[in-house]
Amino acid sequence: MNEAVQSSEKCPLLIVIVNYRTADLTINCLRSLVEEVKSLPGTQVVVVDNPSGDNSVEKIGRAIATEGWEGWASLIAAEHNGGYASGNNLAIRPALQSPNPPDYYWLLNPDTVVRPGALKALVDFIAQRPEVGIVGSSFEEADGEPWPIAFRFPNVLSELDSGLRLGIVTKLLSRWVVVQQMGNEPAPIDWIPGASMLIRREVFEAIGLMDEGYFLYFEETDFCLQAKRAGWSCWYVPQSRIMHIAGQSTGVTVRNARPKRLPQYWFDSRRRYFMKNHGWLYTALADAAWIAGYSLWRFRQLIQQKPDMDPPYLFQDFLRNTVFIKPGMPESDQPSKLAVNP
Structure with a gap:
């Protein structure tokens, strides 16, 4: 963990990226954050390798050092692969326990590229609305094609339709129906993908960390549901744009194939x-x-x-x-x- 997160210095935002055998994509994601972290001074980024069993740790660690990102980026090598929730919790838990815990926690997939202004759009939106606990971005394909999707909670009728x-x-x-086409204005939604999910600290204090009983999939759906039951709303913020290549670690959610x-x-x-x-x-x-x-x-x-x-x-x-x-x-x-x- 980067010392700035655990020290008495105030870290307003912690960004967590969980890597599994996608080192090159993770480095590209970090590169897209170089200008973004400047918009919120003190922001820290932690990459958790879950453990990949390849050269991911060496490759990402070397990039952080050679690119001069050590002031805001650090790397954790997990001892075992407990899944997506476990990997995120490994970085979030000590930050929450620090003397001055960050106000916000941004979960990012390694197969994302953050477009300019995406971070500021999320933080500005949630900071102005104390009742909002979780906010998420709009997504686009690698070629720039919009993918303006958010989701409703699964239910019996959505399973029939599926x-x-x-x-x-x-x-x-x-x-x-679970999949919901979104417009160009911010809107409340049941849940958003963990590929870009910014969470207010008080949400964790109210409902706890992500459920590690999920290895992968449904953990962010469950987390948003627990937050809603605790009185927190979840919003889609299209002004925050993220390029997302789905399914790079698993091959399960690939599109158009x-x-x-x-x-x-x-x-x-x-x-x-x-x-x-x-x-x-x-x-x-x-x-x-x-x-x-x-x-x-x-x-x-x-x-x-x-x-x-x-x-x-x-x-x-x-x-x-x-x-x-x-x-x-x-x-x-x-x-x-x-x-x-x-």
């Missing part, structure tokens, strides 16, 4: 989210809704000879991970508030 994929049903269920087979931890995270927040019966209804919708989709796909762009073995893997087959919580941890203090 499986069915029928335009008229999506329109009828538009109030419940068929993704890889969904890993087990995706199904564990989904089940954990529904079980933790809604209980067994609701999770069973959500599972049944997706199965029914997807079965109808597969029949329509066969009749209309539509291309298959789903991950391999999606239906079989989903069935194996329903609460009808696995009725309990994933074996990681039972739901609990991960305290700020040990």
